[in-house]
Amino acid sequence: MKRFNFSKFMLIFGLMFIYLPMLILVIYSFNASKLVTVWGGWSIKWYVGLLDNTQLMGSVLRSLEIACYTAIAAVALGTLAAFVLTRVTRFKGRTLFGGLVTAPLVMPEVITGLSLLLLFVAMAQLIGWPQERGIVTIWIAHTTFCAAYVAVVVSARLRELDLSIEEAAMDLGAKPFKVFFLITIPMIAPSLAAGGMMSFALSLDDLVLASFVSGPGSTTLPMEVFSAVRLGVKPEINAVASLILLAVSLVTFLVWYFGRKAEANRKRAIQEAMDQTANESWQQPAAATA
Amino acid sequence: MKMFGRTLLTLSLMGAMVMGAQANDKVLRVYNWSDYIAPDTVKKFEDETGIRVTYDVFDSNETLEARLLAGKSGYDIVVPSNSFLAKQIKAGVYQTLDKSKLPNWKNLNPVLLKNASASDPDNAHAFPYMWGSIGIGFNPAKVKEVLGANAPTNSWDLLFKPENAEKLKACGISFLDSPTEMLPAALHYLGYPVNDKDKAHIAEAEALFMKIRPYVAYFHSSKYISDLANGNICVAVGYSGDVLQAKARAVESGNKVVIDYSIPKEGAGSFYDMVAIPRDAANVDNAYLFMDFLMRPDIIAEVTNSIGYSNANAAATPLVDEAIRNEPGSYPSQVVMATLYAVPDQPIATQRIMTRGWTRVKLGK
Amino acid sequence: MRTFNQQFLRLVPSGRKLVIGIPFIWLFLFFMLPFFLVMKISFSEAALSIPPYSEIYTFAEQKFQLLLDIGNYTLLGEDELYLSAYLGSLKVAALSTLMCLVIGFPMAYAITKTGKETQNVLLLLIMMPTWTAILIRVYAWMGILSNNGLLNGFLMWTGLTDHPIEILNTNTAVYIGVVYAYLPFMVLPLYANLVKHDNSLLEAAQDLGSSNFNNFWKITVPLAKNGIIAGCMLVFIPVVGEFVIPELLGGPETLMIGRVLWQEFFNNRDWPVASALAVVMLLILIVPILLFNRSQAKEMEARG
Numbered sequence: 028m029k030r031f032n033f034s035k036f037m038l039i040f041g042l043m044f045i046y047l048p049m050l051i052l053v054i055y056s057f058n059a060s061k062l063v064t065v066w067g068g069w070s071i072k073w074y075v076g077l078l079d080n081t082q083l084m085g086s087v088l089r090s091l092e093i094a095c096y097t098a099i100a101a102v103a104l105g106t107l108a109a110f111v112l113t114r115v116t117r118f119k120g121r122t123l124f125g126g127l128v129t130a131p132l133v134m135p136e137v138i139t140g141l142s143l144l145l146l147f148v149a150m151a152q153l154i155g156w157p158q159e160r161g162i163v164t165i166w167i168a169h170t171t172f173c174a175a176y177v178a179v180v181v182s183a184r185l186r187e188l189d190l191s192i193e194e195a196a197m198d199l200g201a202k203p204f205k206v207f208f209l210i211t212i213p214m215i216a217p218s219l220a221a222g223g224m225m226s227f228a229l230s231l232d233d234l235v236l237a238s239f240v241s242g243p244g245s246t247t248l249p250m251e252v253f254s255a256v257r258l259g260v261k262p263e264i265n266a267v268a269s270l271i272l273l274a275v276s277l278v279t280f281l282v283w284y285f286g287r288k289a290e291a292n293r294k295r296a297i298q299e300a301m302d303q304t305a306n307e308s309w310q311q312p313a314a315a316t317a
Numbered sequence: 318m319k320m321f322g323r324t325l326l327t328l329s330l331m332g333a334m335v336m337g338a339q340a341n342d343k344v345l346r347v348y349n350w351s352d353y354i355a356p357d358t359v360k361k362f363e364d365e366t367g368i369r370v371t372y373d374v375f376d377s378n379e380t381l382e383a384r385l386l387a388g389k390s391g392y393d394i395v396v397p398s399n400s401f402l403a404k405q406i407k408a409g410v411y412q413t414l415d416k417s418k419l420p421n422w423k424n425l426n427p428v429l430l431k432n433a434s435a436s437d438p439d440n441a442h443a444f445p446y447m448w449g450s451i452g453i454g455f456n457p458a459k460v461k462e463v464l465g466a467n468a469p470t471n472s473w474d475l476l477f478k479p480e481n482a483e484k485l486k487a488c489g490i491s492f493l494d495s496p497t498e499m500l501p502a503a504l505h506y507l508g509y510p511v512n513d514k515d516k517a518h519i520a521e522a523e524a525l526f527m528k529i530r531p532y533v534a535y536f537h538s539s540k541y542i543s544d545l546a547n548g549n550i551c552v553a554v555g556y557s558g559d560v561l562q563a564k565a566r567a568v569e570s571g572n573k574v575v576i577d578y579s580i581p582k583e584g585a586g587s588f589y590d591m592v593a594i595p596r597d598a599a600n601v602d603n604a605y606l607f608m609d610f611l612m613r614p615d616i617i618a619e620v621t622n623s624i625g626y627s628n629a630n631a632a633a634t635p636l637v638d639e640a641i642r643n644e645p646g647s648y649p650s651q652v653v654m655a656t657l658y659a660v661p662d663q664p665i666a667t668q669r670i671m672t673r674g675w676t677r678v679k680l681g682k
Numbered sequence: 683m684r685t686f687n688q689q690f691l692r693l694v695p696s697g698r699k700l701v702i703g704i705p706f707i708w709l710f711l712f713f714m715l716p717f718f719l720v721m722k723i724s725f726s727e728a729a730l731s732i733p734p735y736s737e738i739y740t741f742a743e744q745k746f747q748l749l750l751d752i753g754n755y756t757l758l759g760e761d762e763l764y765l766s767a768y769l770g771s772l773k774v775a776a777l778s779t780l781m782c783l784v785i786g787f788p789m790a791y792a793i794t795k796t797g798k799e800t801q802n803v804l805l806l807l808i809m810m811p812t813w814t815a816i817l818i819r820v821y822a823w824m825g826i827l828s829n830n831g832l833l834n835g836f837l838m839w840t841g842l843t844d845h846p847i848e849i850l851n852t853n854t855a856v857y858i859g860v861v862y863a864y865l866p867f868m869v870l871p872l873y874a875n876l877v878k879h880d881n882s883l884l885e886a887a888q889d890l891g892s893s894n895f896n897n898f899w900k901i902t903v904p905l906a907k908n909g910i911i912a913g914c915m916l917v918f919i920p921v922v923g924e925f926v927i928p929e930l931l932g933g934p935e936t937l938m939i940g941r942v943l944w945q946e947f948f949n950n951r952d953w954p955v956a957s958a959l960a961v962v963m964l965l966i967l968i969v970p971i972l973l974f975n976r977s978q979a980k981e982m983e984a985r986g
Contacts, residue, residue: 034795037788038804041865044785045811048822048862051832055825060570082374108705118702127709129975132916135923135967137940138960141947142716145957148387148733149719159391171712174705179978204697228813235925238380243346243391244371249817254351254376256821256930268818279810283803379948386951388732404951408730535851536934549829665730672950676763679934 049272056265073266080263083251087267090248093162094230097169101226102219104170105177110207112178113185131175140239143168147240160242168240169230176229177222184218185211224282228275345603346371348381348392350590353447355623362610368603377538385410389597393604396446399436399589400497403662411442411593418605419444421612424632428654433589433629435659443591445629446611447558447621450657451498451586452646454541454560454578459488459551473506473581476552479528486532489550494536496675497668498586498660499526499554505658506583512661516670523674530681542566548574556588557646558626565625578646584656589629724957725750735953754958763942764959768966770937774853774928775921778860779868782917783910785861786868791902793869794876805873812866820859820930827855827931851933859927864920868913875909876902908977915974919967939963 056074060067077083108128118124131139147157147164157164188211196206212219234249241250248267255261347359351374359370373392375381378401384390385397385405397405405411416422425444433445453475460468460475463484469475476482482490493499501511503522513519534550541553545563553560557578564576592611594604610616617628618636627637627647634642641647649657663671727736740747758764793804811819826832827850834846849855879902887897903910925940932938939959947956 032792034788034792037785038792041785041789041869042804042807044862045808045865048819048826049811049814051826052818052822082372104705104708107701108709111702111705115698115702120706124702124706124709126975127713128705129978130971131709131713135920135940135963137923137925137943138720138964139713139716141943141956141960142720143712144387145719145723145733145953146712146716148389151389159389160387161391167712171709174708178705224813232813232815232817234815234817242384243348243373246373249815252815252817252821253926254374256817256824264821268815268821271814271818275810275813279806279813283806286802287799377948379951382951383948386732386734404730408732408734410732547830665728669950669952673761673763680937681935 052265053269053272056262056269058262058265060262073262074270076263077266077270083248083263083267086246086248086251089162089245090231093165093169093247094227096166097173097230098223098227100166100170101173101177102223105174105222105226106181106215106219108174108178109180109182109185110211112182128175128178131172132179134172136233136235139172140168140236143171143236144239160240161245164240164242165237165245165247168236169226169233172236173226173229176225177219180222180225181215181218184215188214224278343368343603344371345369345394345600345607346373346392347394347607348373348375348384348390349394349396350374351376353396353590353620353624353626355619358616358620361616362607365610366603366606368606370607385595390595391599392595393598393600394592394607395595396590396592397443398660399433399445399591400660400662402443402591402593403436405593406437406442410595412596412598412601413441414443414594414608415605419609419612421609424612424614424630426629426631429589429629432587432657432659433591436589436662437591443593444608444612445589446592446617447624447626448587448589448629449557449626450580450646450649451493451502451554451556451588451660452560452578452580454545454553454555454563454576456488456545456548456551457575457577459548460485463488463551470577471579471582473502473583475581476529476554477503477506477525479532482529482532485552486534489534489544489552490529490532491534491541491544491550491553491555492526492536493538493554493556494679495538496671497663498588500671500675501658501661502554502586505586511586511658512663514663514667519667519670519674523678526678527681530678536679545576546570546572546574548572558624561625561641561644561646580646580649580653580656582656584658586660587657588660720957720960723954724754724961725752726954727751727753728952728954733953734951751954754954755962757955758958758962763937764939767937767939767942768962771922771924771939772966774856774860774924774938775918778857778864778921779914779918781857781861782865782868783914786865786872786913787906787910790869790872790876793873794879801877805870808866808869816863817926817930819863820927823855823859823862824850824930827858850931853932853936855931855933856928856936856938859931860921860924863927864917867916871912871916872906872909875906875912879905908980911973911977915970915977919970919974922967923963 057069057071058067059070059072108124112125112128143164144160147160150156151158192214193206193210196210197203201209232249233247234253237245237247237250238253241247252264252267255264345368347370349372353374354372359372362368363370375384378398381395381397382401382405384392385395386408402411422444429445429448430440433443433448434440437443453470453473455470455475457470460470464475464481469481474481476485476490500519500522503525504513504518505511507518507521507525509515509518509522539559541550541555542559542563543566544550545553545555545560546566548567555563557580560576560578564578567574567576592608594601594608598604611620612630614630614633614636617630618633620626621628621633621641622638625641625647627641634648637648645653722738723735726738728734729736736751738749738751740749789808793801793808796804824831828834829846829848829850831850833849834843837843837847838845849858883901883905884897887901888894892900923940923943924938925944928936928938928941929944932941943956943959943963946952946959
């Protein structure tokens, strides 16, 4: 009954399609030749060179900083939005709210970027803020569209949750906010973490929004890479890219490892508990007969 | 309730901190082209003056212009090319320079100042930092292989004559992706003034490109540097400094590719990257200090030695590396200088026609 | 005790307002308001000033005048460039969505057929690339597809061709890049949907003698409808406005609206026309966006 399995073949093909280019990129980051298409032997000089490239390293740090702020703010904002979507059932403008929350997910970046820039320009004219565009404006732009992702992820989890625990706590006289922080939040923690990581990644990834709303001293890594790529491929970019790939795969591995460990622990705990009760119930009759 | 208040407070505090970190008297924000300065120029300035410099780079005039026209760009020094500068001056982007604050102005090359004044009457708003011509970069061996020894590499005929372009297709042709620089070259070749506003003439220039369009590999304003050096293409219309950079890269990689640069005898466009101070700059005094610093012969000669572009500083020429100084593409003779024209600034309506025509050329229909 | 309760009750609505208010105000301020601005500017005229457009209203001598310039919209209609850019974007988006579906569906299906542990690993493997910058992944393709890149080297080595095939800077490269970048967004919602399917239906059908292929079309596909719609829209909608991929991998003949918009904004410094382009793009995308929202809502209902 063993025969050619089309879907399995596609899975392997798809994964190869996804990973082969990255593998090639990593190999070429060790290329000694300055011309990226010619193989000139193995070398780590581009990695060493990176350390001296303050401009590039500066943009890496800046991007990480923005991504951190974005992840925090997007999780806070997105969770609030998700909470409103799932728990506050009736209020004026609920449909509009629902639309507003999901729309940034699919809005083409050029439109969001252009419109935010126009907003900041208009605000600077009207109320004098923001005095200048920079990290703060990029942060606002990233938070807005990342919050949408968080809201979708978290509201899916909130819908799955058993309402009865929250209701029971309320019945016992706990204030809604206390319930939210002591009961709801811990229960949705995994999706908060997922949303936070997603926001972090999306913020690190974004070129278009940052290009529109950035200002002095706020060139992000993608902007740096884009302009380097436009001005001709440089071997240093291969090295940066490989480092990013390494960091991401490390994080992915850790997430998987700890997730698995937590799962295993949970299973073991359940197993132990079951064994114990089984033991007890087995011993009891044994004791009784003795 | 309290929790939310606290969250909000922290958030706003975070914002204030980020903004507050930038407020400081001894700062200067510079926005220059990428790879367009010597590695230690900024550091030297910081050491001499104690001013902390935020140095950002852009890769196209358009990027810079969008920032400037949005208002409150936040930069104190910007470096647009002359044709863009002209429009931006009209839009009221720049301050008029107080030349008494620029004692080193005397070092600038008067011929180049005059050329640049086509975009900025009396050089009232900016001074030329680097300049170059828009000529032909080519791979002599490959061109010879295709067209024979008598290939007109010193003339626009090399590309604008379809029979030549057709043969060169085999080894690859690239053009700059810039209607404001390429169409005037065609207008000039056809014998019309470079700032011609006549629609029919512009259409004729467009038709000239259309005829050779099938033979063009791509239109791009920077990719040709590595492609020339790699041997991917054999003829590129490009900026003098970039072509010479390609030449150096080819030598460095040891791949036996030789690159040459020629200013066509019919005449070619020239561009001037101009240093200017935006009207809304916050640190004007520091900006003047930096401008004057850049006019110092020793400083600007170092920049030229590092990036290969020719500066507009007459006093600096003796300090420039001999290899660059004696390169006719970088430091052309008086005779060749006389054939150069500054890339013209066209009214918006004409520019729109040109951009649109250029899009048609690129699409090939 | 009673007064405390009353105080508490009085507090509740304000807390509720706050919970609704914070995200609402944020989204209104930074998402909806900017949109109205884009709309406003699309009715103004380009000008050489800071900012580079004219104000659409004037207030002088106690007269408030509103001037709506529809010239930008008529320009979009008159010049076939814009129409072909919209059509080009829609074509690229539609075709690459289809390709993502054809590759992604079997992948998602195959994942659901593996063990629970393997499923998690495979999902992570598919999600991981989306956490690295898209720019870097597109950049990797630039090196592979170029004339003296690896793919051409490989093809020439195998003797399939004796001269390099031009792939980089053509539409083919754009399709490769788009499918590559968006494939995970197709696989994930499909998996989320497929994994919930009850296998007993399929088994029952098999018992009744239905072929695998038949099962697939008659049972799996209809059941996965919401997942398919969600996945397709997650690919289709952003691709219509895609800028980075066509800019880096596409050639001069790659006409896509994201690129044209960028060009109008940056190269022609014509913010009003760029705004008009954005407004029209959004009008085109409203139907797919609504479709996506509906499928999301249905998916949630099915889950909850």
